[in-house]
Amino acid sequence: KQEVTQIPAALSVPEGENLVLNCSFTDSAIYNLQWFRQDPGKGLTSLLLIQSSQREQTSGRLNASLDKSSGRSTLYIAASQPGDSATYLCAVRRGGQGGSEKLVFGKGTKLTVNP
């Protein structure tokens, strides 16, 4: 059974700092991995999606990497801003027939960027 873990559960940093959020998964047979952002009381916003054949994806100040063999992904946020404060979730899609439609989520890392 696939399990996804995000550590730390909460992180507080000063504005301008570069930071890394971690995601680990137990079964390396994944189809892809997706990073989301969730603001309090809101739905999830997709940030980046990495296919199993890719090593990283970039969007603006965000860079996500994937190491399937070690079961890890990181989300790097450059020059953090107070507007980046949110909960960040990662989710993996199981590979193989019949499983590619489901995502398994981590519990998220709550990020606070202090002005």
Added chain:
Amino acid sequence: DGGITQSPKYLFRKEGQNVTLSCEQNLNHDAMYWYRQDPGQGLRLIYYSQIVNDFQKGDIAEGYSVSREKKESFPLTVTSAQKNPTAFYLCASSTDREDYEQYFGPGTRLTVT
């Protein structure tokens, strides 16, 4: 604007009543999903549908029911059999491209007293 709408944003019900949560998408996606989110537990899959008139149970389907009569709509009914219905409910749909990227609605917060 293309997207996923959920209504209402907040819903209050008395224990023992069934309640239906609405989810509509205009993204032309075949697949749609319902998740439940509780503090400290992350998102858990309730039901999903890959095509009209077909749906499958997720990890926590007991006490819930769904229908998929139209491609755009995937309503979720929380029945009186659901023991702990108070939660934040999220609807999602995914692309038909090979990446199956998921997009989420704004959520409905259900409170049952």
